[in-house]
Amino acid sequence: MSKLVVEGGNRLEGSIRIPGAKNTVLPILAATIISGKESVIEDCPEIKDVELTVEILKNLGCKIKREGRTLTVDSSDISDYTIKEELMDKMRSSIILTGAILARMKKAKTTYPGGCELGLRPIDLHIKAFKELNISVVEEGGYIMFDGENAHSGDIHLAFPSVGATENIMLVATTIKGTTKIINAAKEPEISDLADFLNKMGCRVLGAGTSVITIEGADSFSNVNHTLIPDRIVAATVMAAAAVTGSTVEINNVNTEHIGAVISAFREMGVLVFKTMDNSVVVSAAGRIKPLNLLRTSPYPGFPTDAQSIITSVLSVADGTSIVIENIFEQRFKHTEELIKMGADVTVDGRCAVIKGVDRLKGAKVSARDLRSGAALVVAGLCADGFTEIDNLYHIDRGYENTLLDLREIGAKITKV
Numbered sequence: 001m002s003k004l005v006v007e008g009g010n011r012l013e014g015s016i017r018i019p020g021a022k023n024t025v026l027p028i029l030a031a032t033i034i035s036g037k038e039s040v041i042e043d044c045p046e047i048k049d050v051e052l053t054v055e056i057l058k059n060l061g062c063k064i065k066r067e068g069r070t071l072t073v074d075s076s077d078i079s080d081y082t083i084k085e086e087l088m089d090k091m092r093s094s095i096i097l098t099g100a101i102l103a104r105m106k107k108a109k110t111t112y113p114g115g116c117e118l119g120l121r122p123i124d125l126h127i128k129a130f131k132e133l134n135i136s137v138v139e140e141g142g143y144i145m146f147d148g149e150n151a152h153s154g155d156i157h158l159a160f161p162s163v164g165a166t167e168n169i170m171l172v173a174t175t176i177k178g179t180t181k182i183i184n185a186a187k188e189p190e191i192s193d194l195a196d197f198l199n200k201m202g203c204r205v206l207g208a209g210t211s212v213i214t215i216e217g218a219d220s221f222s223n224v225n226h227t228l229i230p231d232r233i234v235a236a237t238v239m240a241a242a243a244v245t246g247s248t249v250e251i252n253n254v255n256t257e258h259i260g261a262v263i264s265a266f267r268e269m270g271v272l273v274f275k276t277m278d279n280s281v282v283v284s285a286a287g288r289i290k291p292l293n294l295l296r297t298s299p300y301p302g303f304p305t306d307a308q309s310i311i312t313s314v315l316s317v318a319d320g321t322s323i324v325i326e327n328i329f330e331q332r333f334k335h336t337e338e339l340i341k342m343g344a345d346v347t348v349d350g351r352c353a354v355i356k357g358v359d360r361l362k363g364a365k366v367s368a369r370d371l372r373s374g375a376a377l378v379v380a381g382l383c384a385d386g387f388t389e390i391d392n393l394y395h396i397d398r399g400y401e402n403t404l405l406d407l408r409e410i411g412a413k414i415t416k417v
Contacts, residue, residue, distance in 0.1 A: 003391040004403060006381030007413035008363060012247035014410040018235045018254050019045040020069070020228030022399045023306075024190040027167045028197045028226065029053045030100040032073040033060065034174055035201050035221035042227040044071040048397040056087050056097060081105040085142075088112070095123050096164060098146060099171030102135065108146040125165035129156045133169075133176065153178030153217065161186040161299045166213070167194055173215035174203045182213040188300040189258045193229045200224040230279075232258040234400065236307040237375050239283045240314050241407055243271045244383035248284040249410055256281060261303040265311060268292060269318065291320035291357060297327050309335045309376035316344040317383055318357035326351045335373030338366040342384055360385050368392040371399045378404050382412060
């Protein structure tokens, strides 16, 4: 099994480009099913989750061509509506394909999705919304069967602004006659990017980025060419790498509006962050990081849960005590067990972590417990004494191109073994 070996203590310097967002390419790939046309997606990241989604699309009957960062999907010959269990089990976000398959085929058959084990990530909001749109949902023999032949539009009130549920409702509503309204919708940038793609395709989606989204059903679609927004979590990871190594790094292809809460947290920690151009920032750190009195994760525009693990690594070497409260996923502190092996002083009580900064971390053999904890361990390894060995790389591969080896371009010493 492959592992990453990170040599700590090296300063970073130079510029690095952020790829298209993992959390937007997956629902957009699902959306290509709906049109029965050709969709071209630009700046598509080369990550495992994209490979898995492409495999699902091929199994459904799509023709797919990849040229570098450009992915072309022709969904004209889709003939199946079943997602194979072995593919569904590998990726949590595979549930998003259900809404798109229903929009196109009026039927869908899946199992419960897999992916990172972050505690309860129920799909009950998805199923409840489908039922409110008069979509039949039947569980039998480990499968979930959806029938949307008699679906109708309606108003969906989400109990929580779930990104996945918002996306799934948007997708399935694109071909339902009438107007569907999502109240308490997620506001994440990825929702707006999906809406932009759908509208280019010929759908009618209004209000993305606000708490109320309306979708008017359409019956004709066109070819589309779309460039993905930058990955805000990869940007946060690079910022963290610069912070823990006391480095100055330019980050290109980044939307600062999308990472406002992250920038604010780094500035509070004493890290300089300033824009150089519309899509570039410079991150500069020197000396010990200042602690954060209290950091809470919350839906956008709050601090993203996907960046919590990464910033915890930074706070583990801060000059003081920080408190982090995780409000989205109750098992998102798994990485702290591995940080403790490296000498971090972290106490976790439920959804709260108390992090007492230490002078130095020490290299150790650790394991990526999920996607973001893997990235957090790479960040920790960059500032640790000696060598850090990280296994379970398949988690990191799901969301980071080249398992963060691109950091070597700016001075990091990382080897894949």
